[in-house]
Amino acid sequence: MAPPEFLQVQNLSRHFGGHKAVDQVSLSLARGSLAAVIGPNGAGKTTLFNLIAGALAPTSGAVLFGGRLVRSPEGACKLGIARTFQNVRLFHELSVLENVAAALGGFSFWQGSLRLPRSVEADRLRLRKAHYLLEDAGLEDLAGRPAGEIPFGQQRLAELVRALALEPKLLLLDEPAAGLNPTETARLGEFIRSIHRRGIAILLVEHDMNLVMGLVERVIVLHQGRQLADGTPAQVRSTPAVCAAYLGGAAPCPPSKEGSDA
C-alpha cells in the first residue's frame, strides 16, 4: 500500500475576477523528487506556487501535502513546505544570521521577558545552527551584515538558506536564478543538487533553461494557467505544443539539441 502521496494538487484553480490564472491543474510529486515548472510569462507559475505554499486560497480544488490540506503559509510551514520568493524577501532590519535564525522559532513572550539561562542557551544553539547553515552555503563572512546590504546574488542564497533552516520536506524555489550571472547560476545549481542529495524534494520555477534542463528530472509546463506537458526534460523538449507556446520567447526546444538561453 502506497503511503499518502507527498504533494498532491487536485484540480486546482484560481481566478482573479474573470482571469483564470490557474485552471484545473493536477499533479503529484513524489518524495525527494526534483522538478521544475516552466512556461511563458503569465502562465500562472507564481500563482501556482503561492497556492501550493498556502499564500493564496484556491477558487476550487485543493492542495494536499502528506494527505493534509494546505490552508495557510503557517500551515504549509508546519507541514514541511518552505519557499523562497521571486523578489527576494529577506528581513532588511535583521542581519543575515538573524534572518536564518528567525526560521528556528523560540518566540515565547514569557521566555523572552525573563531571559533565564536556559532560554539563552537555547538561543545560543539556534544561532550556532544558523551559522553552520550559512557556512554550508559559503555565506558565513556575511553573517553579521544587515540583510539588505549584501550583494544581490548572496541575498538569493541567503534566502535559500533561510528556507532550508526550516528542515522542510519540500522546497519551493521561485525563480532562484533570476538576476544571477552565469558563475552564480552554476553555483546555485550545485547547491540545489546538494540539497536534493539530502533527500529534500525541490520544485522550482525558472526561466533559465540551461539551468533547468540540466538539473531536474521532471518538467511541468504551464501555459495560460493550464498544464501543457509533464515529463522528463527530453520529453518536454520534443513536444510541439510546448514549442508553439513559447513562440517569440525562450523556447526550450529549438531545432538544435541543446536548450536555448532565457
Place this chain on the structure above:
Amino acid sequence: MVGSIYALISLGFNVIFRTTGVLNFAQGEFVMIGGVFAAWLHGKGMPLPVALAGGVLGAGLVGVLVDFLAIRPARQARPVILIIITVGVSIVLRALAALAWGTDRFHLPPLQPGDVVLGGIHVEWQNLWMLGTATICMAALAVFFHRTDLGRAMRACSENPEGARLCGVNPGKVSALAFGLSALLAGVAGVLLTPMLSMQFDQGTMLGLKGFSAAILGGLGNPVGGVLSGLLLGILEQLSAWVSSVYKETLALTLVVLVLVLRPKGVFAK
C-alpha cells in the same frame, strides 16, 4: 448638510495625496484659516464678497507657504515622519491663528439667508450652496486634472517623478500647486461653513479628521469616493445626533472604524 464640507475637505486631501503622496494632517487648519480670515476681514468692514475671496485666497497662500517651508525640505523622509511634520504644522497654524485673531468664535452672514421648502423639508439656502459648490469644485477638478496640460502634468508627476522631470515638469512647482489648490478648496469649505457653525481657532482638527476619514473611507486617491464618503459621513453624523446628541461624535467615529475594518479598500472601491 455638513457632509459637503467633509466632501470638500476630502477632495483637498486627495489632491495632495495623489500628487505628492503626503497625508496632510494640517488640512483642517486650512479650512479654519479660510473661515476665520474671511470673518475677520468682514468684521473689519470689508464687503462680504471681498472678505470671502480674501479668506479663500488667504488659505491658498498659507498652503503654498506650508509646502515651501515644511514639506519641500523633507521630501525624502519616511511617511510617518511626514505625517508628524504636518501635525507640527497644524499646531503652528493653530497657535498663529490664536495669536493673530484671538480665540473667540467668528461669525459670517450666510450667502443667502433663510430657507426653502423642498419636498416638505426645510432646507437652508446655505446648505444648497455648500452642496452646489462641492459639486462644482469636484467637476472643475476633474476637468483640470484630465483635460488641461497642467493637470495632466501633475498627474504624471505623481506616478513617476523622474520621468516627469525629463519631460520638463518641475516636481517642486507641482507640489506647491497641489498644496495651494488643496488649501483653496479648504478655504472654500471654511468660508461656507462659518455662517452655519461659526469658526474658532481650534476647530480645524476635528474637521480635518473627518475629511481625512472620508478620504480614506472612499479609498485614498479616489476623489469621487472621497466626496461620496464625505456626504455619507455627514448623513451618518446627523443620524448619530438623532440617536444621542451627547455621544454623536463617538458613534460617528465608531462607524468609521467599523467601515475601515470591514471594507478597508473603501466603501466605494471597485
Place this chain on the structure above:
Amino acid sequence: MIRRPPEPVSYLRLYCGPAALLAAILLTPLVARGAYAYLLPLAQLCAIYAIMVTGLTLLMGFTGQVSLGHAGFYGIGAYTAAVAVTSFHSPAWLAVGLALLAGALVALGAGFVVLRLKGHHLALATLCLGIIVAELINRSKLTHGAEGILDLPEITFFGLSKGSSPAQFLFIGLILWLVMLWAVNLTTSPVGRALKAIQGDEGAAAALGVPVAAVKLKIFVASAVLAALAGVLYALVYSPSYLGPEEFSLTLSIMLVTMTVVGGMGSIWGGLAGAVLMTSLHEIINTVGARCGSTDISRYEQLIYGLLLAAMLIFCPKGLVPAVHRRFRRVFTARTSF
C-alpha cells in the same frame, strides 16, 4: 581561519544600559534638591511618559504597527484606577490590577479587530479609537466628565510613595527601570527577532513559521498595558487629588508618537531619551520664556512647540537621538581612524 560562531549578547554587555539607568534614577533625587526640587514632578512625568514610549517603540519601531491612539489606554488605566478607588473604595493593589486588566481587555478586543489593517488604515483606526476613548471619558457620568475626579485620596503603595516627591519619583523610576529591563530582555530574545521580521515582511515571516497574528496582538496588548500602568501612576501617584480628561487627548497620542520617532524608533533607549527630551521641552520653553521677560509665554508656547517639532523632523528625519548618536560616534572615532 576558524571563526567563533555567534553568541547571544552576554549578560554583562546587555545590562550596562539598565545599570546606568538605575544609577541615574537613584541619583536624581539627590541632584534635584533644594532650589531644584521643583524638577522632581517633571522627572516623574518624564518617567511616566517613558514607560508609554517604551511600549510604543516596541509596537511601532520594532513591529512596524502604528498607533495614533495610545493616550486612550493611558486614560483607561488612569480612570479605572481612579474610579475604583473613589467610587468603589477598593484598595490600591486592586485598583492597579483592575486598571491593567481593563487596558489589556480593551487592547485585546481592539487589536483583534484592528491589527489586520496596515499603514494609514491602521493609523486612522487607532486615531479614531483614541478619540472615542477620550470622548467617552469626557462625557460619561462614571468619570465625572469634564469636571474630573476630585478628592482622590493619596495612595501609598506599601507605604513607599507616601507624601514626599523624592519617594514618589523613586517609586515611578523603579517601575520604569523594571519596564526597561523587560524591554531589553525581550528585544534581545528571539521575540525581538520575530518583531523585526514582522516589520520587515509579514508574509515571509508567516511562511517561516512566525506566529504573526499572535505576536502582533501580544505586543499590542503589552504596549497597551504599559500605557495603562503609566495611567495608574499618573492618577494615583503623580497627580493625586485631581484627575481630569484633558490629559488624555489626541494631542497626547500624537506627542507620544513624536517622542518615539524623535528617539529613532528602533531603540528603546532612544525612546527613553525622546520621552525625557520632549517632556522637558515644555519646561525648557517656559523657563527660557520667563528668563526673556516674556509674561505671555503660554500664548507662544504652542507655536514654539510646533515649530520645534517640525524643525526637528525636517532636519533629522531618522530621529533626533540617532542623529546625535551618530555625531557622537564620529567625534569619538575620528581620532582612531587611519
